[in-house]
Amino acid sequence: xxxxxxxxxxxxxxxxxxxxxxVYRAIHSRRDVRSQFLPKPVPVDVLSRILHAAHHAPSVGxxxxxxxxxxxxxxxxxxxxxxxxxxxxxxxxxxxGDRQELYRSxxxxxxxxxxxxxxxxxxxxxxxxxxxxxxxxxxxDLYSSVCAVQNLWLAARAEGLGMGWVSIFSPEVxxxxxxxxxxxxxxxxxxxxxxxxxxxxxxxxxxxxxPRAPLEELVYFDHWGQSDAAHPLxxxxxxxxxxxx
Amino acid sequence: xxxxxxxxxxxxxxxxxxxxxxVYRAIHSRRDVRSQFLPKPVPVDVLSRILHAAHHAPSVGxxxxxxxxxxxxxxxxxxxxxxxxxxxxxxxxxxxGDRQELYRSxxxxxxxxxxxxxxxxxxxxxxxxxxxxxxxxxxxDLYSSVCAVQNLWLAARAEGLGMGWVSIFSPEVxxxxxxxxxxxxxxxxxxxxxxxxxxxxxxxxxxxxxPRAPLEELVYFDHWGQSDAAHPLxxxxxxxxxxxx
Numbered sequence: 007x008x009x010x011x012x013x014x015x016x017x018x019x020x021x022x023x024x025x026x027x028x029v030y031r032a033i034h035s036r037r038d039v040r041s042q043f044l045p046k047p048v049p050v051d052v053l054s055r056i057l058h059a060a061h062h063a064p065s066v067g068x069x070x071x072x073x074x075x076x077x078x079x080x081x082x083x084x085x086x087x088x089x090x091x092x093x094x095x096x097x098x099x100x101x102x103g104d105r106q107e108l109y110r111s112x113x114x115x116x117x118x119x120x121x122x123x124x125x126x127x128x129x130x131x132x133x134x135x136x137x138x139x140x141x142x143x144x145x146x147d148l149y150s151s152v153c154a155v156q157n158l159w160l161a162a163r164a165e166g167l168g169m170g171w172v173s174i175f176s177p178e179v180x181x182x183x184x185x186x187x188x189x190x191x192x193x194x195x196x197x198x199x200x201x202x203x204x205x206x207x208x209x210x211x212x213x214x215x216x217p218r219a220p221l222e223e224l225v226y227f228d229h230w231g232q233s234d235a236a237h238p239l240x241x242x243x244x245x246x247x248x249x250x251x
Numbered sequence: 252x253x254x255x256x257x258x259x260x261x262x263x264x265x266x267x268x269x270x271x272x273x274v275y276r277a278i279h280s281r282r283d284v285r286s287q288f289l290p291k292p293v294p295v296d297v298l299s300r301i302l303h304a305a306h307h308a309p310s311v312g313x314x315x316x317x318x319x320x321x322x323x324x325x326x327x328x329x330x331x332x333x334x335x336x337x338x339x340x341x342x343x344x345x346x347x348g349d350r351q352e353l354y355r356s357x358x359x360x361x362x363x364x365x366x367x368x369x370x371x372x373x374x375x376x377x378x379x380x381x382x383x384x385x386x387x388x389x390x391x392d393l394y395s396s397v398c399a400v401q402n403l404w405l406a407a408r409a410e411g412l413g414m415g416w417v418s419i420f421s422p423e424v425x426x427x428x429x430x431x432x433x434x435x436x437x438x439x440x441x442x443x444x445x446x447x448x449x450x451x452x453x454x455x456x457x458x459x460x461x462p463r464a465p466l467e468e469l470v471y472f473d474h475w476g477q478s479d480a481a482h483p484l485x486x487x488x489x490x491x492x493x494x495x496x
Contacts, residue, residue, distance in 0.1 A: 017291075017445055020411030021273060028270035029277045029409040033304045033402050046262075054487035058495060059278045061466045063401065066418060068455035070464045075471045076484065082473050097386045109383065127475075133461060138354065139418045141342045146418045148390070149397045149438070156308065156401035157278050164274040166265030173311060173384045173391050185474040193394070200262055210313035216378060219315045221306045226320045228327050229430040230372075239321070242299035250303060 032160045034250065035204055039168030042201040043119040052165050053122070059161035060126075065150035067138035071130065072151045072193075075184055077123030085183040086175075086195065087117040093174045108213065115172040120197035125184055126155055128191040151193045158196070168201035207251075220247050277405045279495065280449055284413030287446040288364040297410050298367070304406035305371075310395035312383035316375065317396045317438075320429055322368030330428040331420075331440065332362040338419045353458065360417040365442035370429055371400055373436040396438045403441070413446035452496075465492050 021029065057074055065071060077083060094114065101109045117123065128151040140146045155171070162169045177192045186192060211218055222243040227234045234240060266274065302319055310316060322328060339359065346354045362368065373396040385391045400416070407414045422437045431437060456463055467488040472479045479485060 017411035019413075019446065019449060021276070021409045024269070025273035025276065026409045028266060028273035029405060030300070030304065031266070031270065032274045033406065034307050036307075036309070038309050050483045050487045053484055054491050055275070057470060057488065058466060058491050059275065061464075061469070062279050062281075062495070064281070064283050064404070064416065068453055068461045070461075070469075073469050073471060073475075075473070075475060077473060079473050093387045097383075100381045100386055112383075114384070136345045138342075138357075138455070138460065139359070139416075141345055141419070142338045142421050143418045143439075145390075145393070149394075149400075152394045152397040153401045153404075155394075156398045157405075159309070159398075160274060160402075160405065161278065164266045164271045166262035168264075171309065171384075173388045174386070176387050185476065187475065190475070194388075201264065204264060208313055210383070215383065216313045216315075219306075221303060224306070224315070224318050225302060226318060228320070228322060228324050230318075230320060230432065230435070231430065238295045239298055242295045243302065246299050246303050250307070 028164075032163045036159055036163040037168065037204050038208065039170040039197070039201055039204075040116050040209070041113045042168060042203050043116045043121070043197065043199040044202055045121060046200040048122055048167065048199060052167070056158055056161040056165060056167070060154040060158040063150065063154035063157045065153070066140050066146035067133065069133045069137055069147060069150065071128045071132050071147045072154045073127045073129065073190070075125040075127070077125065077184070078121070082183065083118055083123060086123060086180065089175050089179040089183055090115055090117060090172060092179065093176055097174055108215065112209070112213070114174060116170055116197040117172065120170070120199040122198040124158070124196045124198055125186070126151055126193045126196065127186060128193055130191060131189060148191060148193065155194060155196070162198060166200060167198055168204065170197045172197065220244070222247065273409070277408045281404055281408040282413065282449050283453065284415040284442070284446055285361050285454065286358045287413060287448050288361045288366070288442065288444040289447055290366060291445040293367055293412065293444060297412070301403055301406040301410060301412070305399040305403040308395065308399035308402045310398070311385050311391035312378065314378045314382055314392060314395065316373045316377050316392045317399045318372045318374065318435070320370040320372070322370065322429070323366070327428065328363055328368060331368060331425065334420050334424040334428055335360055335362060335417060337424065338421055342419055353460065357454070357458070359419060361415055361442040362417065365415070365444040367443040369403070369441045369443055370431070371396055371438045371441065372431060373438055375436060376434060393436060393438065400439060400441070407443060411445060412443055413449065415442045417442065465489070467492065
């Protein structure tokens with residue numbers, strides 16, 4: 007077995023305890039923010055740092071397929087918000103009874119309140135038709151842009167900025183609102199700004215939409231479906247589940 | 252305009268300077284590792300922390316669609332490596348001349364050397380056919396699993412662990428090697444372990460496969476294609492491009 011439950015000697019490439027805790031703090035206190043945006047301006051040096059964090063995401067074949075559209079104008083935000091409203095009416099109809107009532111009570115975006123909108127895209131043809139690492143898994147370029155999104159989100163959290171992913175749009179309607187050409191793939195639209203609070207838990211967990219899954223049930227060993235209660239990792243996963251809540 | 256170039260008063264939710272720098276250190280020093288794996292065991296408490304980091308990624312409708320298969324057995328690694336070799340021969344053929352020669356000289360995976368393999372998946376049916384936030388953008392669940400990957404990668408970096416994404420596989424062949432059912436979507440296979448070094452730059456940048464793109468050319472304002480040399484962000488992006496290299 008390649009794992010040990012003995013404490014490891016501190017690895018030379020590991021961060022210090024306080025640095026490591028800062029990374030985990032960003033990961034665990036990041037929220038999908040929809041309701042707490044403040045009008046406080048976002049300084050350009052902060053925005054530059056978080057965009058560079060996104061740009062330093064991994065990308066398949068180093069193709070860096072992303073673009074970032076910074077939305078500040080009220081008219082553009084209004085067009086984006088209209089696209090959301092239209093899609094949200096359609097989406098609500100998919101749920102029945104109490105579930106639809108709960109859905110309609112949720113605030114799912116902060117498009118007009120957030121000082122900045124950011125649209126992230128993927129240019130699948132950027133470096134030509136053949137991309138190192140994409141031949142057998144053609145969605146790898148889309149996934150590269152998503153890695154950029156997660157870097158952006160964590161960097162924003164460290165800067166004290168909330169970010170929310172709005173996915174309730176017909177992609178075509180949003181692409182039109184932002185003049186994105188057809189050959190470019192929309193990845194997501196994000197609301198960004200300082201916030202009055204970061205909630206302790208995801209909103210959907212708090213309102214009882216779905217519970218947090220126990221991680222130990224999602225981890226298999228060697229092949230799909232194989233749990234191992236005797237593996238030392240399983241106990242560690244359970245303990246940390248209890249700590250993190 | 253919602254941005255200012257004046258230094259902002261420190262926001263109450265912002266991390267301290269040293270915590271913020273730790274987050275950026277993880278982001279900027281993370282590498283896609285293929286060649287520097289050490290046999291040193293990975294302690295289970297470390298593995299538990301990085302898997303929990305992945306599990307605390309954002310997910311559409313809080314569906315948490317991911318699973319993690321921990322691969323430690325030499326036979327399974329050998330099957331996975333065979334799947335890579337087969338796909339890599341096919342992939343090399345896609346490049347011509349010098350480019351193919353350069354491709355063949357690259358080490359693109361550490362499947363057999365890395366003490367741990369992790370396969371990340373997406374169970375698109377986990378919470379039923381209708382998912383909050385997925386109705387209009389059906390790939391959102393796949394993107395949730397990718398956000399989990401990026402959390403895993405950054406947490407691993409903070410722990411001193413290298414990680415590499417191997418995407419040169421026929422998904423069907425890899426799914427068979429790991430007994431992943433057809434209704435589950437493979438996201439990626441990752442090599443994980445302590446390393447002798449983290450390189451300063453991506454391998455593909457170092458060998459001249461592709462250059463790092465200047466970020467200022469990838470940022471638009473208000474709509475697709477609109478650059479703005481006079482926007483204060485543009486200068487900040489260029490300056491930081493020069494600092495980060």
